[in-house]
Amino acid sequence: xxxxxxxxxxxxxxxxxxxxxxxxxxxxxxxxxxxxxxxxxxxxxxxxxxxxxxxxxxxxxxxxxxxxxxxxxxxxxxxxxxxxxxxxxxxxxxxxxxxxxxxxxxxxxxxxxxxxxxxxxxxxxxxxxxxxxxxxxxxxxxxxxxxxxxxxxxxxxxxxxxxxxxxxxxxxxxxxxxxxxxxxxxxxxxxxxxxxxxxxxxxxxxxxxxxxxxxxxxxxxxxxxxxxxxxxxxxxxxxxxxxxxxxxxxxxxxxxxxxxxxxxxxxxxxxxxxxxxxxxxxxxxxxxxxxxxxxxxxxxxxxxxxxxxxxxxxxxxxxxxxxxxxxxxxxxxxxxxxxxxxxxxxxxxxxxxxxxxxxxxxxxxxxxxxxxxxxxxxxxxxxxxxxxxxxxxxxxxxxxxxxxxxxxxxxxxxxxxxxxxxxxxxxxxxxxxxxxxxxxxxxxxxxxxxxxxxxxxxxxxxxxxxxxxxxxxxxxxxxxxxxxxxxxxxxxxxxxxxxxxxxxxxxxxxxxxxxxxxxxxxx
Numbered sequence: 452x453x454x455x456x457x458x459x460x461x462x463x464x465x466x467x468x469x470x471x472x473x474x475x476x477x478x479x480x481x482x483x484x485x486x487x488x489x490x491x492x493x494x495x496x497x498x499x500x501x502x503x504x505x506x507x508x509x510x511x512x513x514x515x516x517x518x519x520x521x522x523x524x525x526x527x528x529x530x531x532x533x534x535x536x537x538x539x540x541x542x543x544x545x546x547x548x549x550x551x552x553x554x555x556x557x558x559x560x561x562x563x564x565x566x567x568x569x570x571x572x573x574x575x576x577x578x579x580x581x582x583x584x585x586x587x588x589x590x591x592x593x594x595x596x597x598x599x600x601x602x603x604x605x606x607x608x609x610x611x612x613x614x615x616x617x618x619x620x621x622x623x624x625x626x627x628x629x630x631x632x633x634x635x636x637x638x639x640x641x642x643x644x645x646x647x648x649x650x651x652x653x654x655x656x657x658x659x660x661x662x663x664x665x666x667x668x669x670x671x672x673x674x675x676x677x678x679x680x681x682x683x684x685x686x687x688x689x690x691x692x693x694x695x696x697x698x699x700x701x702x703x704x705x706x707x708x709x710x711x712x713x714x715x716x717x718x719x720x721x722x723x724x725x726x727x728x729x730x731x732x733x734x735x736x737x738x739x740x741x742x743x744x745x746x747x748x749x750x751x752x753x754x755x756x757x758x759x760x761x762x763x764x765x766x767x768x769x770x771x772x773x774x775x776x777x778x779x780x781x782x783x784x785x786x787x788x789x790x791x792x793x794x795x796x797x798x799x800x801x802x803x804x805x806x807x808x809x810x811x812x813x814x815x816x817x818x819x820x821x822x823x824x825x826x827x828x829x830x831x832x833x834x835x836x837x838x839x840x841x842x843x844x845x846x847x848x849x850x851x852x853x854x855x856x857x858x859x860x861x862x863x864x865x866x867x868x869x870x871x872x873x874x875x876x877x878x879x880x881x882x883x884x885x886x887x888x889x890x891x892x893x894x895x896x897x898x899x900x901x902x903x904x905x906x907x908x909x910x911x912x913x914x915x916x917x918x919x920x921x922x923x924x925x926x927x928x929x930x931x932x933x934x935x936x937x938x939x940x941x942x943x944x945x946x947x948x949x950x951x952x953x954x955x956x957x958x959x960x961x962x963x964x965x966x967x968x969x970x971x972x973x974x
Contacts, residue, residue, distance in 0.1 A: 454467055454477055454488075454489075455488050455489055455499055455500055456470040456472055456473060456475055456477065457475075457500055457501075458470065458473050458475045459472045459473040459475070460472075460499045460500055460512075461473065462489065463477060485498075485501065485509075485511075487511060487528070488500070492513065492526060492566065492572065493562075493564060493566075495515050495516075495562070495574075496513040496514070496515050496524055496526055496574055497513055497514045497515075497516075498511045498512075498513045498526065499511070499512045499513060499514060500512050502525065507527075507529055507530060507533065508527060508528050508529040508530045508533070508570075509527070509528050510525055510526065510527045510528075511525070511526040511527075511528065512524075512525065512526075512577065513525075513526045513574070515561075515574075523577040523579070524561065524574050524575070524576075524577050525558075525574075525575050525576065525577040525578075526572060526573070526574050526575075527572060527573045527575065528566065528570050528571070528572045529542075529570055529571045529572070530570070531568070531569065531570050533571065534565065534569050534570050534571050538571075539565070539571065542563075542571050543563070545616075546560065546563040546573060548614060548615070548616055549611075549616065550563070551614065552607075552610055552611055552614065552616070553610075553858060554606055554607040554609075554610040554611075555603075555606075555637075556603040556604060556606055556607035556637070556638050556639055556640055557607040557610065557611070557639070557640050558575050558576050558578065558627075558639050558640065558641040558642075559575060559576040560573060560574070560575050560576075561574045561575060561576070562574040575641070576639075578627045578629045578639050578641075579629070579630075580627050580628045580629040580630060580636070580639075581627070581628050582623060582624050582625075582626065582627055582628070583600070583623035583624075583626040583627070583628060583638070583693070583697070584622075584623035584624045586623075586628055586636075587623060587696055587697060587700060590700040590729075591697070591698060591699055591700035591727070591729035591730070592697045592698070592700075594698075594733075596636075596697075597694065597697045597698060598764060599638075600626070600628075600638045600697065601694060601760065601763060601764065602760065602764060603637065603638040604626060604638050604640055604690070604693075605690070605756050605757075605759070605760045607639075607640045608621075608640070608683075608686055608690065608756045609755075609756050609757050609760070612683040612686070612755065612756060617681055617682060617683055617685060617686055618640070618686050618689075619675065619681060619685060619686070620642060620667055620670070620689075621640075621670060621686055621689035621690055621693060622667050622669065622670040622689065622693065623693055623696065624667075625640065625641055625642045626638055626639070626640055626641075626693070627639045627641060668706075668709055668712040669692070669702055669703075669704075669706075669712060670689045670692050670693070671689070671716070672684070672685035672688040672689060672749070673688075673716065673717060673747050673748075673749075674749050676713060676716065676717070682749075683755055683756065684749045684752050684753070684754065684755075685749070686756065687744050687752060687753050687754075687755065687756055687759055688744060688745065688749075688752065690744065690756065690759065691741050691744030691745045691753075691759070692745070694741055694744075694763070695721065695741055695745075698724070698727075698729065698730050698733065698737075698741075699724070699727045699729060699730055700727075700729060701727075703721050703722070704716070704719065717747075721741075721742065721745050724738050724741075736762070736763075736765065737763055739762070740753075740759060740762035740763035741763070743762065744759050848904060848969045848970070848971055848972070849969060849970055849971075849972055850867065850868050850869055850967055850968065850969040850970075851866075851867060851885040851886065851887065851952065851968050851969070851970070852867060852868070852887070852888075853867075853885065853886050853887065853888065854866060854867055854883065854884065854885050854886070858880075858881050858882050859877065859878040859879070859880055859881030859882075859956075860875055860876065860877045860878065860881045860882070860883050861875070861876045862874065862875050862876055863875045863883055865965075865966070866883055866885065866954075866965045866966070866967065866968060867885070867967075868967065869967055869969070870906050870966045870967040871966070871967075872908075872966065873966070874908055874964035874965055874966050875964075875965045876962050876963075876964060877914070877954065877955075877956040877962060877963050877964075877965060878956060878962050879956055879958055879959050879960060879961070879962070880955075880956060880959075881955070881956050882953055882954065882955040882956070883953070883954050883965060884951060884952075884953045885951065885952050885953075885954075885968050886919075886950055886951045886952075887950050887951075891950065892948040892949065892950050893948060893949050893950070893970050894947065894948055895941050895942035895946065895947055895948065895949070896942070896971070897942055897947075898942075899940060899943070900940065900971065901938030901939055901940050901971065902939060902940055902941040902942065902949075902970060902971055903916070903918065903938065903939040903941060903952060903968070903969070903970050903971075904936070904937075904938050904939075904967075904968070904969045904970070904971070905930070905936060905937050905938075905939070905952075905954060905965070905968055906936045906965070906966045906967040906968070906969070907935060907936050907937075907963055907964060907965055907966065908964040908965075908966050912956065912958045912961035912962070912963045913933065913956075913957050913958045914930070914933065914954055914955060914956050914957055914958070914963050915928065915930055915933075915954075915955045915957045916928075916929055916930035916933070916937070916939060916952060916953070916954055916955075917929070917951075917952070917953040917955070918939070918941050918944070918946065918949045918951070918952055919949065919950060919951030919952070919953065926951075926953075927941065927944045927946050927949075929941075929944060952968050954968065
């Protein structure tokens, strides 16, 4: 077996004392040599060196032969005790979920399986960059940088949450900043290894073992700490802690031990932004967004990452990031202030004891009276374009307000709202998914009049339209190979309601320009 130099990755003979590539002393490498070094995992991944190690296992740098080039790969191998039969089934199920994530700020999964010794592994995209924690070591980040990272990481989390995946271990060490020639540093979210389905609870709901409190001391939500069920609001909490750290250049508390973290996060309000020179000029909007997301009781916290993005970035900035504002909006200036009296969470003593025993802590919390939410209009009214003699006799046409699941698509947000000449550009094989808010469906009129109106500016390219009736249920695929803008009668396919419309470019060459997707209101 070759002796791989940890400094330059040169493969030396097993008997070598010094590296033939860089001259480094190989004695330490030999003493610490991992059995996987130099091996070809699953006949595909040549393991070169260790690049990280944590509570769940090791991460190796490996290479995969792809034709005439070698693709760099990060290979995460879980500890042996995390590979029993019951855990294995959950591992495969959860990996199958994560591998479907395709947001540009989510680390891509290439493959997953088990080694010959039974240990589970994940092969994923390798990013040659620095962690966000390393970036924060230099002090507070410029507000423009914070906004960019918030938008990128937030977009990845919105997609994951929409698929029912809760990360549960958000922290600066799990956000990599990769170099992008066009945009500078680009954030990537990694380590969904302890992620779980939001709809799964109980002792068998994750791959980390029964009864284990999972997370990192400085970034756990109160409900994680108290071993209560978690959902996306736990990620909202951790994300707000990270944003606080980016803005101020320091963690929210000075706790050192797991018990100190738990005590601080359960009973202590966050410090005021006025305590830090870098954030004294921070806008009221951004302060309130962070404070609300740090609310200790999950029911009173910002309900989703999407709402947090809207409150922190504002609607115009979200549009530039192709992230659509949520239907649920907070007032422009919610009445949050760190000097409010805080109710305390009465975490059971056995939970604190478990934290101390496990070496885990909690995330900070802030309680304040939340003002009532303002609900934005679900639809925007616009006149019905001329559709000829068959046009439905209704006063308005409404347009979709939310968008997700884009692939090979740019400017996805331009497909929202009334036609304005600005388009979502969907490349060959790409798709764009538009939906109504979770509580809304469109009722079809039961007649021959069209229910949907897809406005495409280029009538020379074919596209397909899928009408999805319910989440996780059946869908109606209509409009295959239709040229130009089209009107669809959904109920002719025996569908009474629908919530989603997916427009897919079925042409192999051209790009389609989707200006708007609307539905006709039933009088």
